[in-house]
Amino acid sequence: MKSNWYIYNKRKNFKEISDRFKISNLLSIILCNRDIVSDNEIKMMLSSDIHDIIDEKLLPDIDKAVDILHEYINDNKNIRIVGDYDIDGICSTYILYDSLKSINANVSYAIPDRIIDGYGINNNIIDKAINDKVDLIITCDNGISSEEQISYALKNNIKVIVTDHHDINDLPKSALAVINPKREDVKDKYPFKEICGAFVAMKFIMRYYDKFLNGREQIINKYLDFAMLATVGDIMPLINENHIIVKIGLKSIKNTKNKGLKKLLSLTDLLNKELSTYHIGFIIGPLINAAGRMDSATLALELFLSNDDNMIDEIAKKMQLLNNSRKLITEEGYNTTVSEIEKKYKNDKVLVVYIKNLPEQVAGIVAGRIKEKYYKPTIILTDTCDENEAKASCRSIDAYDIYSNLCSCKELFLKFGGHKLAAGFSILKNNIDILRKTLNDTCKLKDEDYIPKVHIDVEYPFYNFDLNKVKELNTLEPYGQGFTKPIFATKNVTANIKNIYGESKNIVHINLLKDNNVCKSVAFLDSKPLIDRLDNNNIVDILYYPKINEFKGSVSIEYNIIDYR
Numbered sequence: 001m002k003s004n005w006y007i008y009n010k011r012k013n014f015k016e017i018s019d020r021f022k023i024s025n026l027l028s029i030i031l032c033n034r035d036i037v038s039d040n041e042i043k044m045m046l047s048s049d050i051h052d053i054i055d056e057k058l059l060p061d062i063d064k065a066v067d068i069l070h071e072y073i074n075d076n077k078n079i080r081i082v083g084d085y086d087i088d089g090i091c092s093t094y095i096l097y098d099s100l101k102s103i104n105a106n107v108s109y110a111i112p113d114r115i116i117d118g119y120g121i122n123n124n125i126i127d128k129a130i131n132d133k134v135d136l137i138i139t140c141d142n143g144i145s146s147e148e149q150i151s152y153a154l155k156n157n158i159k160v161i162v163t164d165h166h167d168i169n170d171l172p173k174s175a176l177a178v179i180n181p182k183r184e185d186v187k188d189k190y191p192f193k194e195i196c197g198a199f200v201a202m203k204f205i206m207r208y209y210d211k212f213l214n215g216r217e218q219i220i221n222k223y224l225d226f227a228m229l230a231t232v233g234d235i236m237p238l239i240n241e242n243h244i245i246v247k248i249g250l251k252s253i254k255n256t257k258n259k260g261l262k263k264l265l266s267l268t269d270l271l272n273k274e275l276s277t278y279h280i281g282f283i284i285g286p287l288i289n290a291a292g293r294m295d296s297a298t299l300a301l302e303l304f305l306s307n308d309d310n311m312i313d314e315i316a317k318k319m320q321l322l323n324n325s326r327k328l329i330t331e332e333g334y335n336t337t338v339s340e341i342e343k344k345y346k347n348d349k350v351l352v353v354y355i356k357n358l359p360e361q362v363a364g365i366v367a368g369r370i371k372e373k374y375y376k377p378t379i380i381l382t383d384t385c386d387e388n389e390a391k392a393s394c395r396s397i398d399a400y401d402i403y404s405n406l407c408s409c410k411e412l413f414l415k416f417g418g419h420k421l422a423a424g425f426s427i428l429k430n431n432i433d434i435l436r437k438t439l440n441d442t443c444k445l446k447d448e449d450y451i452p453k454v455h456i457d458v459e460y461p462f463y464n465f466d467l468n469k470v471k472e473l474n475t476l477e478p479y480g481q482g483f484t485k486p487i488f489a490t491k492n493v494t495a496n497i498k499n500i501y502g503e504s505k506n507i508v509h510i511n512l513l514k515d516n517n518v519c520k521s522v523a524f525l526d527s528k529p530l531i532d533r534l535d536n537n538n539i540v541d542i543l544y545y546p547k548i549n550e551f552k553g554s555v556s557i558e559y560n561i562i563d564y565r
Contacts, residue, residue, distance in 0.1 A: 003452045003563060005489070005543070007459065008033040021046065024472055026458070030486045031476075033457050036239065044240050045476065045483075050220055050248055053241040056203035056210075060186040065161050065177035066208040069138070073105045077135035081109040082121045083301075084141045084197070085292030087233035087285050091198035091226040092140035092163070094304045099205045099219060108132070111297045114361060115385075121146050126153045134158055141165070141197030144180055145417075147172040163204050165197045167419065179204055192240045194482075198230030199245065225253045225261065226304075232277050233285035237482020246478050250275050260303035263316040264288075277480040290323035293361040330362045334369050337380065341370070349443040350400075352436035354381040354390055354429070364393040364424075371395040375450055377402055377439075381432060389414065390432060394423040399449035409438050454563060456543060460488040462559055463517035465546045470557055473546070487562055490514060491541045495534055495564070500527050510561065512542070523561035533564070540564045 010032045017028040083093030100107040110125050120142035136159050143162035150160045151174040163179045181190040202223050210216035228249025265271040268283050291300040303315040363382045371378040377400045381390040396402035403418045416425040479485040494513040501507040505527045512519050542564050549558040
C-alpha cells in the first residue's frame with residue numbers, strides 16, 4: 001500500500017541530552033522524536049532495574065484496599081476474584097488468585113463467558129456469588145464502569161474492591177475501594193496512566209505482601225512474566241514503567257517457573273530462546289486469547305495454576321487446537337468480508353459490513369485486518385443470540401475518531417462503548433443501513449487521510465552504521481506499541497534483487513549499493529511489485545532498520561527494508 005513519508009522535525013537540544021545521559025546523538029534523536037524528553041522518562045527507557053518502576057503506594061485507594069483484604073483474609077471470609085476473558089484479564093486473575101491462595105486465603109475466581117455474559121462483572125456472576133455465600137469480590141481488568149452491578153452486590157451483602165485500568169466516566173461509588181491509575185478525583189494522582197490490568201493487580205498484591213508479609217520481591221519474581229505478557233498482549237504503550245517490565249520480563253520468561261507457561265513456550269518452539277514483543281504479541285498472546293475466544297478463558301487460567309504435567313499437556317494442546325481453529329475461522333471470515341466489500345462497499349468512506357454467521361469471537365480480528373487492507377474506518381457486524389440484533393467490532397485509522405463519530409448516532413445503539421481507535425456496540429439489524437448512510441454522509445476525511453503516514457527518524461546513509469551503533473540501538477529495545485522501532489532513510493540507492501524466498505514469495509534478499517558501499521538487506525514485501533519497480537529503474541529511496549545477524553559464528557549487519565519508492 002502506498003504511504004506518505006515524513007521526517008520528524010522535533011526541535012530539541014539533542015546534544016545536551018546525549019551528554020547528560022552518555023548516549024549517542026542518534027539515540028537522543030530517537031527518544032525526542034517519541035516525545036520522551038524528561039529526565040525521568042529517559043531514565044526509565046534506559047533502565048533495566050525493576051526498582052525503577054513507580055511506587056505502588058501511589059495508586060489511589062491501594063492502602064485502603066489492602067487493609068480491607070487483610071481483614072477479610074484474617075476472618076476467613078469468602079473472597080472471589082472476577083476477571084475478564086482476554087489475556088490481560090486472565091493474567092490479572094491468575095496473579096490475584098494464585099498469590100492469595102498461596103497464603104491460604106479462602107479465595108475462588110470467576111471469568112465471564114464472552115458470548116453468554118459479555119465483558120466484565122454482571123448480575124449472573126453476582127447471583128452465583130450470592131449463592132456461594134461470597135463476602136468480598138475483587139475485580140481485575142474490569143469493574144470501573146459497573147456501578148449498577150456493584151450496587152446490586154452491595155444490596156446482597158457482598159462488598160467489592162475494584163482493580164482496573166480502563167477509562168473512567170463515573171466512579172463506581174458503591175465499591176469499598178477503586179484502584180485505577182487513571183483516577184483524577186484524588187489529590188496525589190498516579191504519574192503514569194497507561195498500565196494494564198495485570199500490572200495493577202500485581203502492584204496491589206505487591207503492596208499487600210510488602211505491608212503484611214514482607215514479601216514484595218517475592219511477588220515481583222513470581223508474577224513479572226505475567227504482567228509483561230498482559231502489557232504486550234493488551235497493546236499498552238511500551239514507555240515509562242511498561243518499558244522496564246517488558247524489557248526485564250522478556251529476559252526472565254526464559255527461566256519461568258510456571259509449568260503451564262513453559263509448556264506454551266515449548267509447544268511454539270520458543271523455550272530457552274531470546275524473545276521479542278513479536279513472539280508475545282503474535283504467538284503466545286493469541287494462544288492465551290484463543291481459550292476465551294473459542295472455548296473458556298478458564299482453560300488458560302487452569303493451565304497456569306496446574307502442577308499436573310498430564311493436565312498441563314492436555315490443556316496446552318487443546319489451546320493450540322483452538323488457536324488453529326481460530327485462525328481458520330478468521331481467514332474464512334476475512335475472505336468473505338473482502339468479497340462483500342469489493343462487491344458493495346469499496347468506495348465507501350467508512351466501511352460498515354454485516355457478515356451473516358461470522359463468529360462474534362473473531363469479529364474484532366477481522367475488523368483489524370480489513371482496516372489494515374483498505375486503511376479505512378471499519379465496522380464489522382455479526383449475529384447475536386437475538387435474531388433481530390447485531391453486534392459490532394470497530395477499528396479506525398489515525399485521522400478518524402470512531403468513538404466521537406459513533407456518539408453522533410448513539411440513539412441507534414442498544415449498547416455502546418469505546419475510544420478513538422476502537423469501539424463496540426449492539427444494534428437492531430434494521431438500523432444497520434441507516435448507520436452506514438449516516439456515517440458516510442457525515443464523514444469529513446480527505447483523500448490524503450486514507451494514505452498511511454510513515455515517520456522517519458533521520459535521513460542516515462546505511463553504510464554509516466557499524467556493529468557498535470547497532471548494539472546501541474538495541475539498548476532501547478523493546479520496541480512496540482507507543483514506542484515504535486526507529487526508521488532511517490537513504491536516498492538514491494542502487495538495489496538489485498539477489499534471491500526470493502517463502503511460500504508467498506515475500507522474503508526478498510536485496511544487494512544495496514551507495515557511494516561504493518555495498519550491503520545485504522532483506523525486505524518482507526510482496527515481491528511482484530518490487531520486481532516490476534526494479535526492472536524499470538533500480539535506483540530507489542529506502543526506509544530501513546539495521547539489525548545484527550549472526551550465522552555460523554560470523555557477525556554482520558543486515559538491513560531490514562521497511563518501504564521503498
